[in-house]
Structures are given as structure tokens and as C-alpha cells.
Ligand SMILES: Nc1ncnc2c1ncn2[C@@H]1O[C@H](COP(=O)(O)OP(=O)(O)O)[C@@H](O)[C@H]1O
């Protein structure tokens with residue numbers, strides 16, 4: 001599975017930190033060039049650790065990784081030339097101006113002179129920072145810092161850009177703006193690796209994604225294929241009265257395309273292949289069993305359900321567990 | 325090699341910019357030496373009347389005070405690395421192709437230049453209060469170069485400590501722990517011949533004492549150049565060894581990342 005068209009090939013990465021925390025436990029995935037790849041997982045899943053290994057900031061205990069055709073372990077210097085990285089914790093220098101940050105970043109890649117100046121001006125313009133370019137970064141808002149961060153990651157026109165939770169902590173407007181910018185980047189042929197714990201973000205931006213849970217990839221594919229693999233849409237039926245569980249199950253067991261039935265209280269949940277076509281049959285089966293339906297909702301599968309299927313719990317429950 | 329030099333220059337410019345943007349910080353670092361010179365100098369001058377070669381104890385104290393100021397300032401250098409680690413700025417540099425050595429030397433250049441600036445300001449204050457340095461300009465320049473060397477050595481140790489321990493507290497404590505003993509185990513305050521023998525012996529091997537004694541040569545109209553050159557070479561060796569140690573500390577930092 002090697003070749004020119006893979007921007008990243010990761011095989012069996014494992015890492016345990018010196019304090020004994022096992023952050024990665026055999027992670028494998030690959031990213032085709034010129035695509036946006038989402039690394040989705042709750043806090044503590046190992047996303048940042050993966051990014052740190054791929055950006056040569058730390059070394060894995062075992063496994064291999066190639067980025068832009070170069071091995072991160074045997075040729076880190078070459079990897080660094082081809083990557084840009086926007087870390088989870090901002091890397092901007094608050095004691096310098098926005099422009100100074102960008103110019104220094106360019107210089108460290110060996111750029112200089114008028115070319116660098118023009119390029120920096122272009123980036124400031126593109127990220128709407130021209131007006132504040134001469135101000136010290138410590139006076140910037142969170143959104144402005146983030147934009148500067150991303151601009152710094154792009155200063156040397158990298159082949160692969162890593163964005164570690166770029167929209168965490170941004171207000172909805174700034175987030176939407178950054179989403180547009182990421183989508184636009186992808187169109188220029190750069191490979192983007194985006195980590196996120198927002199399901200919507202992965203769904204919206206990622207061409208392919210890997211779902212990471214406790215240091216393992218639990219699912220890998222396009223958002224569509226992952227959702228399709230769940231077989232069908234989700235149906236939630238609310239009854240007027242709590243049904244007899246076996247009666248409800250019996251009523252539905254013969255309806256074509258219905259599976260994964262869950263009865264709890266007045267609610268019945270199920271997955272239905274081709275939901276729009278088969279849901280009416282499901283409803284009439286309930287009615288003829290004497291169960292009166294109060295309301296029905298039909299929804300397309302979500303990544304949350306993909307995660308539930310593979311990790312055995314919902315994304316939000318994990319997230320909340322962490323916040324607590 | 326040239327890339328490393330250019331990168332060190334750019335990193336030093338960044339640090340120097342931050343330094344000149346905090347004139348308040350520079351002023352604060354000068355409060356202590358001024359107190360040493362003016363209060364300490366006046367207080368002990370009567371006790372020291374017969375002990376020094378010049379007619380002003382302030383003049384006698386000046387090289388030692390410049391040395392101590394340089395030690396204190398450079399001892400804090402590692403704090404900046406710890407702060408940059410916490411800010412994420414350091415990792416931002418480490419994902420670029422920048423030479424790791426350039427991150428260290430850039431900071432050392434800034435440290436060396438800023439302690440020389442502090443030294444010059446203290447010198448002006450000493451001259452204004454009546455101190456005279458008959459040794460001449462050349463030995464004064466050599467002394468300031470040696471001040472830069474000791475700052476490089478100290479800043480290197482402090483950087484290494486910051487990178488390895490990643491804690492501001494340990495950088496502060498070691499800086500505080502080292503500077504005063506090294507100053508008292510040298511002829512900063514009293515000439516070596518007034519020290520107990522054991523102390524004078526220790527002082528003989530103390531690089532801070534070498535620096536102060538090179539500085540004392542500025543008070544003499546007959547500069548002992550062979551002393552200056554041998555001990556200056558010693559300071560250079562110490563600075564190089566410490567600088568090398570601090571680049572090793574970078575490897576430790578990345579292992580723990
Ligand atoms: N430098 C470190 N030292 C020790 N443990 C760490 C370090 N960085 C992360 N961890 C631990 O490793 C696990 C994975 O962390 P991380 O890769 O940051 O996850 P994510 O980015 O998905 O939130 C977590 O349990 C975290 O506490």
C-alpha cells in the first residue's frame with residue numbers, strides 16, 4: 001500500500017508515555033494526497049499524540065510512519081520541510097507582532113527577501129489580519145490568534161498541513177470562517193490532517209476519516225461509507241403508552257428491513273433499511289398489534305451512531321465523562 | 325553550517341526585540357546592582373580602607389557587581405524556555421527545519437548582548453560616583469567580553485535545566501542557589517588575600533573569581549596580560565562546555581515529549 005499518491009502511511013504506531021499512560025495502541029491508517037483526513041475521537045483518544053509523532057515532535061515506541069514520502073523516524077529533517085503544523089495549544093509568539101511571527105516562521109524554512117514579504121502580505125490579507133499585522137499578538141482575540149496560527153502553518157506552502165483541533169474554543173462565527181478556509185485549502189491540492197472531537201466538523205470537512213478510541217482506530221473510511229455500514233436509517237417511535245416489550249418486538253420482527261430494535265419506556269428505536277420506504281410498513285405493523293403511535297422521527301445515520309457501534313458508547317457520554 | 329548561523333541570528337533578533345520592548349525589565353535588573361554599588365559600597369568602604377589598591381571601594385566593587393548582575397540575569401534564561409514550552413512556541417519552532425542548536429545559540433547571543441549592555445550601564449553609574457579605571461579601555465573591553473562568556477555559561481546551564489525539568493521553580497531555585505555562593509567564594513566583595521585559606525583555594529578554581537579578577541585589572545595601571553589571557557581562555561572553555569551541554573538537554577526534552 002505504498003506509492004506516490006499516499007501523503008501519509010501510518011502502520012501499527014504504539015506509544016506509552018514515561019508516566020505509564022498508553023496513548024497509542026497499534027494505530028494504522030493512510031491518507032491519499034490532496035484530501036482532507038479527519039482524525040476523530042474524544043479527549044484522550046490519542047489524536048494529539050498521533051500528530052506529535054507525525055510532525056517529529058516525539059517518537060513512537062514501535063510502528064512506522066511516512067509523511068510526504070519520508071520516514072518520520074529515519075528522516076525527520078526531510079519530513080519537517082514538507083509539513084506545516086497548527087498545534088492544539090497555539091504556537092504563536094505573543095510578544096511579537098503578527099507580521100514578525102509570520103516572517104520568522106518563513107525564515108526558519110530558509111525563505112527571505114521580497115518573495116517572503118509578498119507571501120506574508122498575501123497570507124495576512126487572506127486571513128483578514130492585514131489591519132492588525134503590526135500589533136503585538138498578545139492583544140489579539142482568540143479567533144485572530146487561531147487564524148495567525150493557521151497562516152503560520154502555511155507560510156512555506158507545505159505539502160501536508162496538520163491541524164490539531166483547530167476550532168476548539170472558537171465562537172461559531174470564527175469556526176464557520178475556518179471551515180471555509182479549510183475547505184478552500186483542500187481545493188488547492190494540499191493534504192490536510194484535521195483532528196477534532198466535533199462530529200459535525202469531521203462530517204463536514206473530511207473526505208476520509210479514522211475514528212480513534214483509547215489509542216486504537218475503531219473505524220476508517222469516508223463518512224458516507226461508515227454511515228452506510230450501519231445499515232439503514234434510525235427510527236424513533238413514541239407510543240401513547242409503554243408497550244409490552246415482547247409484544248412490540250413480535251409485531252416488528254416480521255417487517256422487512258427492520259433490525260436493532262430497542263424498547264425503552266414509551267420509546268421504540270430501530271434501524272430501518274431504506275427508511276423512507278419501509279417506515280410505513282413498520283407503523284402499520286405497530287397499529288395492527290394494537291400499539292397507538294404518538295409520533296415518529298426518522299433520521300439518517302450520524303457519526304455518533306458509527307462511534308456507538310464501534311466503541312460501544314456514545315461520543316457525548318465519553319466527552320461529558322471527561323469534562324466532569 | 326551557514327544555515328545554523330543565519331537561523332541563530334534570526335532567533336537572537338526575536339529575543340532582542342522582546343528584550344527592548346520591556347524597558348521596565350531592564351530597569352528592574354539594574355536596581356540591585358545600584359544598591360550594591362551605592363549602599364554596600366558606602367557601608368563597607370571604611371572597613372576596607374587599607375585593603376584595596378585603589379582609593380575607592382566602589383571602583384573595587386564594580387567588576388564584582390557587573391559579574392553578579394550578569395549571573396543573575398543569565399541564570400533566569402531557562403525560564404524563557406519553560407514559558408515557551410507552556411505556550412507551545414517551542415514546539416512551533418521544533419516542527420520547522422530549524423537547527424536545534426540555533427534555538428540555543430540565538431538565545432545565548434541575546435543573553436550575552438544584554439549582560440554587556442547592563443555592564444556598560446553599571447560602569448557609567450560607577451564612573452559617575454567617582455570610580456576610576458586606570459587600566460584603560462582595552463582591558464575594560466576584554467573584561468566585558470569575559471562577562472559575556474560567563475553569561476553564556478550560566479544561561480546554558482539554566483537553559484538545560486529548564487528543558488530537562490520543564491519547571492519554572494527549579495530554574496529559579498538553582499539560579500538563586502548558585503549565584504550568591506559563587507559570588508562569595510570569589511573576590512567579588514573582598515580581596516582573596518583577606519579570605520580564609522580554604523576559601524581562597526576554592527576561589528582559585530571558581531570561574532566567577534577568574535572573571536572578577538580580570539575585571540580588577542581595570543583598576544591597575546599595569547595590566548597583567550598573561551593572567552588575563554590564561555583566565556580568559558579558561559572562561560571560554562567553560563562557556564563552550566556549558567553551551568554544548570545545553571544542546572544535549574534538547575535531546576532529553578524531545579525524548580520526554
Ligand atoms: N506528555 C504527556 N505525558 C504523559 N501523558 C500524556 C502526555 N500527553 C498526553 N498524555 C496522555 O495520553 C493520552 C492521549 O492524549 P492525547 O494524544 O493528547 O489525546 P487527544 O489529543 O485525543 O485528546 C491521554 O490519556 C493523555 O493524558
Ligand SMILES: [Mg+2]
Pocket residue numbers: 047048049088164165
Ligand atoms: Mg489533543
